[in-house]
Amino acid sequence: MKKIGIIANPASGKDIRRLVSHATVVDNNEKINIVKRIILASQGTGVEEIYIMPDTFLIGHKAIEDLTLSKELKVSVNILKMDVHGTLADTIRAAKLMEDIGVDVIVVLGGDGTLRAVAKGNSKVPIIGISTGTNNVYPKMIEGTVAGMAASVIAMNMCDKNNTCIKDKRIEIYKNSNLLDIALVDCVISRQTFVGSKAIWDEQDIVKVIVTNAHPAAIGFSTIVGVRKIITDADDFGASVNLNVGDDYYVAPIAAGTMKLIRIDEPEILKIGEGYKIEFNFNGVMALDGERELIFKSGEIYEVKITRNGPIRVDVMKTIESAQEIGFFKSK
Numbered sequence: 001m002k003k004i005g006i007i008a009n010p011a012s013g014k015d016i017r018r019l020v021s022h023a024t025v026v027d028n029n030e031k032i033n034i035v036k037r038i039i040l041a042s043q044g045t046g047v048e049e050i051y052i053m054p055d056t057f058l059i060g061h062k063a064i065e066d067l068t069l070s071k072e073l074k075v076s077v078n079i080l081k082m083d084v085h086g087t088l089a090d091t092i093r094a095a096k097l098m099e100d101i102g103v104d105v106i107v108v109l110g111g112d113g114t115l116r117a118v119a120k121g122n123s124k125v126p127i128i129g130i131s132t133g134t135n136n137v138y139p140k141m142i143e144g145t146v147a148g149m150a151a152s153v154i155a156m157n158m159c160d161k162n163n164t165c166i167k168d169k170r171i172e173i174y175k176n177s178n179l180l181d182i183a184l185v186d187c188v189i190s191r192q193t194f195v196g197s198k199a200i201w202d203e204q205d206i207v208k209v210i211v212t213n214a215h216p217a218a219i220g221f222s223t224i225v226g227v228r229k230i231i232t233d234a235d236d237f238g239a240s241v242n243l244n245v246g247d248d249y250y251v252a253p254i255a256a257g258t259m260k261l262i263r264i265d266e267p268e269i270l271k272i273g274e275g276y277k278i279e280f281n282f283n284g285v286m287a288l289d290g291e292r293e294l295i296f297k298s299g300e301i302y303e304v305k306i307t308r309n310g311p312i313r314v315d316v317m318k319t320i321e322s323a324q325e326i327g328f329f330k331s332k
Contacts, residue, residue: 002155003049005098009110010057012133026132034144035063041148043075050077053094088117095121104155112289119311126312137185137218150316159322168310169212174303183288186222210240223252238306239267275303
């Protein structure tokens with residue numbers, strides 16, 4: 001049976017960065033509409049069963065109710081049986097359950113933080129990320145219908161996955177040889193000493209930025225590296241830069257509509273699989289994919305490693321093009 005999973009984060013796009021920048025806001029009613037479009041497109045192209053993460057806003061329940069009332073729902077859609085606490089732990093748990101159930105692909109509505117949580121719960125199932133967060137580098141702006149079609153193509157194995165699915169990089173954070181956490185896009189080291197609202201947004205406190213990928217058109221802190229060096233998902237390395245050092249200033253789009261003049265040094269290339277030690281001489285916090293997670297103290301030593309242990313990401317356009325070439329859309 002061809003199965004897909006849907007994870008819609010009701011909290012995405014609601015952090016402090018939407019208040020201090022001009023970020024797009026995707027409200028939860030629109031997330032319901034996106035979920036409905038994913039369901040309709042995937043059932044219309046062959047998916048037989050769908051699983052949805054429960055959440056505090058009841059996004060999945062409302063999508064099912066609307067499609068049932070309109071008599072458009074033709075396939076089995078199930079809400080995962082799990083406790084809901086309104087935290088990212090819900091997303092991690094849902095991703096793990098979907099992997100255990102054996103879904104063929106997971107469609108995720110959220111930002112970089114949501115996709116990071118999915119990656120922490122699932123390592124085998126391909127994912128499609130739809131951007132509904134604030135600063136998004138990893139998920140893309142994809143129409144729900146298109147995401148549903150791509151999910152169906154993957155579920156039905158109607159494409160060359162070697163060309164349409166990418167095993168992504170990730171940043172791994174170690175202390176005393178123990179893996180503490182991961183990031184998919186960037187690790188930002190700040191002199192701030194508290195977690196607070198989680199989202200990091202003040203560049204004046206940032207000391208170092210470590211990235212897996214970097215591009216000047218990717219809104220967020222990875223652009224601080226991207227304005228000096230472009231790093232693609234195909235490159236077998238990442239990089240780091242130090243802020244407020246050196247003689248050169250660069251303009252970087254660190255948030256939507258927010259251009260900042262930042263002094264940075266030459267990027268240091270971080271090769272895949274090699275460990276890089278950081279010994280701190282100040283107290284601070286590490287923000288992973290935009291969210292403050294790990295508090296550290298002066299004198300502590302951490303190790304950062306970039307690996308290919310990230311999630312399997314679906315290239316939506318290549319997937320649909322591959323399906324078209326082999327006649328996926330031809331009526332039987």
